[in-house]
Amino acid sequence: MKNIMRKLHVKEDQIPPDAVMNTFDVKYGKLLKTENVVLRNGSWRTTSDDPFFIFQFSSPFQQAYLELKMNKQFSEDEVIFVYYASDENFTQKNTVKISVNSNKMYEGVIFFHETVQFIRFDPCEHIIDLASFHIKIIPLISETDCREAILNKYSCIKGNGIVLVSHDLTKTGAPILVCNIARSLIDRGEQVIVLAQNGGILLHMLQQDKIPVFVLTDLFEKKSLKQSKRDIFSTFIRAFYQIGYSRVLLNTIISGNIAKIFKTEGFKIITLIHEMRTSIEHYNFGRYGEDIRLYSDAVVFPAECVKKDFESLYGETSNAYIYPQGYFQKENADRASEILVSEKYILGLGTFSLRKGTDLFCSAAIEILKRGIRDYQFVWIGDYEDTELYYWLKLQIQKAGFEKYFIFIPLLPENSYNSMVKSASAFWLTSREDPFPNVMIDAVFNKVPVFAFLHAGGADSLLADGRGFLISRFDIVKLADLTLQSLKNSKEIETMTNTARNYAVLNLQFENYIQKLIDLWE
Structure with a gap:
């Protein structure tokens, strides 16, 4: 991003109202200014490098539901938000990068490091024909806003649901297990939503299977959850509870970071532990395990040795169960011809x-x-x-x-x-x-x-x-x-x-x- 360190002069440009209506859906705010981009024959086109759109909001906030639908010819792998409060300078550190999927779309919740009232959207670095695209922004200021964001994305969500929490959606063991659990629960008629602390390649698979998923970008840190972010997350989780979700499965010890929040909001918590002692110590997961033991209604281990490792660090766990996860029946296929390996x-x-x-x-x-x-x-x-x-x-x-x-x-x-x-x-x-x-x-x-x-x-x-x-x-x-x-x-x-x-x-x-x-x- 070029020329990011510069003052914003808040002057409302003459932007065609129809273009704003068709392209942007911004709650509590408006499109304030554009630069290096023009609307020609119903299509947005950049006129110089570093084009951007600036939005102003009537109230400050620190989290927002974001929905992007970019032109399918859009060649960038990610878009950039720059945010700040009042009329301060844009700074490189105040940047949230949002990755779009292969369909040039993104849906999720983003969290900011500070309270914001202006957002700058940079869709690309170069001169391209953006064509038509759509941006929806709902600042999550109240529990009502959180409920709106949830129901806006998944109108099919009903009560008595289960929240499945995954630390990310990479194609590794624990996130794959969450996806398989989601599939199986839905097949049983359960209402399920996946809450991922970070994204990954499995997001596309969940979307293909029409499994509701929210990715909480830039919220969780390795060592602690700052109090302001804890309050934000509590508001979001309370909204889930108010639409009928009362059960949660926390997958991996990392999710212990938010166990207290779910317990405070009234959820019944099952935690799956997949980490052994050396990993817990090496990655400094100590605090997470303490909260899991304190706030979980049940702690499930896949093997006795995993339970022993956990208890060697945190003491005896009275609500512990040993349930290995079992085999998830997968799609059968002939040997993949594109992979050139020998017979043995x-x-x-x-x-x-x-x-x-x-x-x-x-x-x-x-x-x-x-x-x-x-x-x-x-x-x-x-x-x-x-x-x-x-x-x-x-x-x-x-x-x-x-x-x-x-x-x-x-x-x-x-x-x-x-x-x-x-x-x-x-x-x-x-x-x-x-x-x-x-x-x-x-x-x-x-x-x-x-x-x-x-x-x-x-x-x-x-x-x-x-x-x-x-x-x-x-x-x-x-x-x-x-x-x-x-x-x-x-x-x-x-x-x-x-x-x-x-x-x-x-x-x-x-x-x-x-x-x-x-x-x-x-």
Whole structure:
């Protein structure tokens, strides 16, 4: 954004009233000024770089419901809001960036760092034909405004509903679980809305499934929720309660940041804990766990080891339950032809990170390849969260001379993912710490042999009694040895995978998991 540090001179331009009516729907405010943009034949066109629209509001506010519908030829990936109070200068730090989806749309709630009365909307940096577009802004000043924003977006919302809270909508285990829970609850006739603290790729999937979702942008901080923002969020949550939502599921320990708010507003709270001790300590989630233990009506853990880790930090939790999440039946698909892999491959899944043990996966694969064995490719599917780790591992593989045997895939459509899991020769769960990963359940249900490290999480319980392979001390040489030895014995593998699947069918049905959660709200 160019020339952002400049004074706003509040002079109302001569803007055609029909254009304002058709393009902008602004509650408590008006379009005050435009710059470097003109309306020609019913279409907005920029006349110079850095075009913008300025809105003035009659009352100050700190949160707003925003709806954008941009022209489908719009080439920008994001739009920019600059905001300030009174007639102060625009500043670079007072900028909220809103990402639009593939349909050039955005719907959500934005929160500002300070009280604002003027908003500047910068749709692009360059000269383009904006054509027709629509902006709707509802400042959320009162509970009535919050209810209007909620019902404006989803008129289908009725009472007796459930709020599902996710820390984000990235394509990772915990947010995927929230999406699956939402689907299952809706299939049962429950009224559901997803409240995401931050966005992500799953937002589009929820919208496709017509699942109500609100993304609360720029609200939550890693260490604390400032009091002013806490008050704002309370108003928003109170509006949900007043239209009939009284049950909430907080997913992950991060959501403990808002547990007290939901309890104060009268919600019955179930919290799902997916983090183990090292992650809680490393990411400074300590306070969140304390509030979860204090305000939750039920705390659900996927495995006994996760509960023990939690209680080692916060003390005995009297309302604790151990419910592993179960297998969510996914769309079947043939093997994805666009993914060029060999007939035999060993699969790893998860965010590219030390916690997920991507480095251990690569080192064990190199151990096999060093022995002159070229029967398998090694495929890792997961987003590159730690780009530094990604590039160092790529260098290690390159210097070892084994590049052609590794395939790294950041993200896959659901049907392609399913086929990749089903066709794998083996699944390596190389996590250093992982409570009860969905990907392990997927592998077991697809009768893929699972190799995991002992005492690293919920794999201990699922793979016990001959249902999988557990390797002690993160021993990658033993992982390589055991994999090669076991895959030679097809009968042993068939017996093991059948045993594991039969156990999972009896104990890990997703619908049973959902029913247990519903019962906890009763």
